[in-house]
Amino acid sequence: xxxxxxxxxxxxxxxxxxxxxxxxxxxxxxxxxxxxxxxxxxxxxxxxxxxxxxxxxxxxxxxxxxxxxxxxxxxxxxxxxxxxxxxxxxxxxxxxxxxxxxxxxxxxxxxxxxxxxxxxxxxxxxxxxxxxxxxxxxxxxxxxxxxxxxxxxxxxxxxxxxxxxxxxxxxxxxxxxxxxxxxxxxxxxxxxxxxxxxxxxxxxxxxxxxxxxxxxxxxxxxxxxxxxxxxxxxxxxxxxxxxxxxx
Amino acid sequence: xxxxxxxxxxxxxxxxxxxxxxxxxxxxxxxxxxxxxxxxxxxxxxxxxxxxxxxxxxxxxxxxxxxxxxxxxxxxxxxxxxxxxxxxxxxxxxxxxxxxxxxxxxxxxxxxxxxxxxxxxxxxxxxxxxxxxxxxxxxxxxxxxxxxxxxxxxxxxxxxxxxxxxxxxxxxxxxxxxxxxxxxxxxxxxxxxxxxxxxxxxxxxxxxxxxxxxxxxxxxxxxxxxxxxxxxxxxxxxxxxxxxxxxxxxxxxxxxxxxxxxxxxxxxxxxxxxxxxxxxxxxxxxxxxxxxxxxxxxxxxxxxxxxxxxxxxxxxxxxxxxxxxxxxxxxxxxxxxxxxxxxxxxxxxxxxxxxxxxxxxxxxxxxxxxxxxxxxxxxxxxxxxxxxxxxxxxxxxxxxxxxxxxxxxxxxxxxxxxxxxxxxxxxxxxx
Numbered sequence: 001x002x003x004x005x006x007x008x009x010x011x012x013x014x015x016x017x018x019x020x021x022x023x024x025x026x027x028x029x030x031x032x033x034x035x036x037x038x039x040x041x042x043x044x045x046x047x048x049x050x051x052x053x054x055x056x057x058x059x060x061x062x063x064x065x066x067x068x069x070x071x072x073x074x075x076x077x078x079x080x081x082x083x084x085x086x087x088x089x090x091x092x093x094x095x096x097x098x099x100x101x102x103x104x105x106x107x108x109x110x111x112x113x114x115x116x117x118x119x120x121x122x123x124x125x126x127x128x129x130x131x132x133x134x135x136x137x138x139x140x141x142x143x144x145x146x147x148x149x150x151x152x153x154x155x156x157x158x159x160x161x162x163x164x165x166x167x168x169x170x171x172x173x174x175x176x177x178x179x180x181x182x183x184x185x186x187x188x189x190x191x192x193x194x195x196x197x198x199x200x201x202x203x204x205x206x207x208x209x210x211x212x213x214x215x216x217x218x219x220x221x222x223x224x225x226x227x228x229x230x231x232x233x234x235x236x237x238x239x240x241x242x243x244x245x246x247x
Numbered sequence: 248x249x250x251x252x253x254x255x256x257x258x259x260x261x262x263x264x265x266x267x268x269x270x271x272x273x274x275x276x277x278x279x280x281x282x283x284x285x286x287x288x289x290x291x292x293x294x295x296x297x298x299x300x301x302x303x304x305x306x307x308x309x310x311x312x313x314x315x316x317x318x319x320x321x322x323x324x325x326x327x328x329x330x331x332x333x334x335x336x337x338x339x340x341x342x343x344x345x346x347x348x349x350x351x352x353x354x355x356x357x358x359x360x361x362x363x364x365x366x367x368x369x370x371x372x373x374x375x376x377x378x379x380x381x382x383x384x385x386x387x388x389x390x391x392x393x394x395x396x397x398x399x400x401x402x403x404x405x406x407x408x409x410x411x412x413x414x415x416x417x418x419x420x421x422x423x424x425x426x427x428x429x430x431x432x433x434x435x436x437x438x439x440x441x442x443x444x445x446x447x448x449x450x451x452x453x454x455x456x457x458x459x460x461x462x463x464x465x466x467x468x469x470x471x472x473x474x475x476x477x478x479x480x481x482x483x484x485x486x487x488x489x490x491x492x493x494x495x496x497x498x499x500x501x502x503x504x505x506x507x508x509x510x511x512x513x514x515x516x517x518x519x520x521x522x523x524x525x526x527x528x529x530x531x532x533x534x535x536x537x538x539x540x541x542x543x544x545x546x547x548x549x550x551x552x553x554x555x556x557x558x559x560x561x562x563x564x565x566x567x568x569x570x571x572x573x574x575x576x577x578x579x580x581x582x583x584x585x586x587x588x589x590x591x592x593x594x595x596x597x598x599x600x601x602x603x604x605x606x607x608x609x610x611x612x613x614x615x616x617x618x619x620x621x622x623x624x625x626x627x628x629x630x631x632x633x634x635x636x637x638x639x640x641x642x643x644x645x646x647x648x649x650x651x652x653x654x655x656x657x658x659x660x661x662x663x664x665x666x667x668x669x670x671x672x673x674x675x676x677x678x
Binding site: 022048200201243 | 389394395449454456457559592593594595597615618621622625627635
């Protein structure tokens with residue numbers, strides 16, 4: 001399965017010990033293996049509270065997952081005091097990234113808690129999130145990507161409802177499930193080369209086209225050349241998708 | 248006479264006689280509808296009955312069974328709720344089933360395992376003499392929510408108990424030690440001997456890694472597994488302190504997690520019943536686990552070992568327990584996503600399946616067999632070593648046919664799958 005190449009990617013994993021409640025490390029495993037199986041050397045750079053924000057400068061691809069309230073408070077402080085500025089810069093420059101659930105919410109303009117408190121966000125994504133104290137949105141979800149029309153599957157579990165300033169920025173439309181807010185049938189956001197989404201599952205194992213898009217974009221941004229990734233055998237990925245897609 | 252009791256007893260009788268089902272939840276449900284104060288009334292009439300509650304993510308059933316085993320051998324009259332019937336209705340059903348028609352409970356002690364989320368409501372109905380909080384790991388996030396929110400609920404619930412209630416909890420778990428130290432109950436801490444804390448690094452299934460007091464990153468000088476170990480907060484000084492480790496107690500089961508279960512049982516038996524360590528040691532050596540938890544079954548002349556594995560920490564512990572028995576094991580992994588298992592199967596990505604690299608053979612089955620297969624594929628396990636067969640019956644036959652006579656097939660299933668597998672292997676239903 002391995003293919004020789006001289007390419008390498010540094011994948012930054014933000015707050016792996018904090019923003020990792022919903023098994024989102026699966027995304028890192030998938031990115032790493034799908035690089036490795038193509039001979040692309042993938043280096044995973046964990047960046048948590050104790051790491052320096054300058055490490056973000058070396059990242060070719062960025063990933064951050066979701067977490068519990070207490071953990072999010074700790075991360076919130078670190079983002080505002082230290083890493084937020086560097087992160088914003090990288091995203092604005094077009095560094096590809098995947099931001100799931102809590103991370104997606106952090107990157108918006110603000111977050112209104114269930115008791116009405118308005119917490120500032122990093123103001124990267126033109127979106128805001130509101131937790132009205134209503135039921136959490138939980139269940140299997142099927143979406144269709146707006147740019148590629150690819151169908152993606154996952155599992156969502158979130159209390160906050162996210163509203164985009166411009167629905168045209170949505171990453172996908174909801175085929176089955178709740179998505180951003182259970183009202184406008186949008187799911188996630190695609191901003192420059194960064195994706196915010198509520199899909200756990202984790203998202204990448206059963207959606208290899210998305211994993212490959214991130215890898216390809218990261219290589220193209222880094223090497224400034226057109227990249228055609230070698231096709232991998234995704235038969236098992238497709239079979240696993242069917243468990244959800246056939247719902 | 249309590250009127251609701253008559254309803255409870257007769258519904259229980261009807262369920263057993265007419266439906267041939269175990270009356271493990273319905274009687275309690277009906278009785279509480281008719282009389283929300285039923286539990287208090289019946290327990291006031293039986294104030295000599297000692298009640299022990301056991302909550303935690305993993306090990307409830309095994310710990311309950313270990314405590315009952317020792318107490319019964321001492322001649323005590325004990326009853327417990329049926330395994331799995333650990334919500335309020337299951338506990339009340341158990342009370343009804345063990346009360347006579349005159350409202351008398353002729354037992355010395357009731358030991359109830361309690362669902363994590365149900366602990367607050369159970370405490371509002373029942374005042375235990377002791378409560379064991381075993382551990383707190385991520386589990387079925389779609390149903391239970393996150394570890395911190397459960398621990399907060401537990402803390403609030405404990406405040407409602409009388410101050411002389413004993414709290415037996417895990418001193419190696421930062422969150423639970425914090426809970427114990429901040430509660431006004433009589434807190435006692437169990438742990439395990441340092442020599443079993445051999446993990447080199449914190450695994451991905453760990454949740455409580457930051458100081459529950461000041462939110463700083465904890466440092467661990469020793470790690471048992473998950474977030475259990477010798478921790479210290481470099482900032483505020485919150486830290487691990489000595490625990491009851493019972494170094495002479497032999498573990499009758501396999502796996503580090505069972506040291507915790509046995510030590511929790513031993514500490515409870517000492518503090519609540521004053522039983523000597525020597526006596527506990529002697530009786531526990533003859534302990535055999537509950538169904539599906541490290542159960543040995545012979546099927547078609549071959550050896551099968553069932554290890555219920557239903558959340559990341561439980562699964563990681565099962566894998567380590569299997570590898571401690573055989574470094575090149577034959578395995579059957581079964582993943583379901585039914586209500587008792589949790590509908591979200593994301594958690595398999597928190598399990599370190601990479602550790603199974605040395606396995607001889609892995610058969611993969613269950614409702615979500617392909618998801619499990621995908622996880623194994625991305626663990627980079629040689630594709631010649633694993634087979635995916637979604638049909639459970641055929642998967643069992645395949646796994647058995649590939650198993651050499653001298654070997655053991657280790658079966659690691661989620662809860663609903665464990666029940667099905669047991670039915671097939673034993674040709675009978677479980678209860």
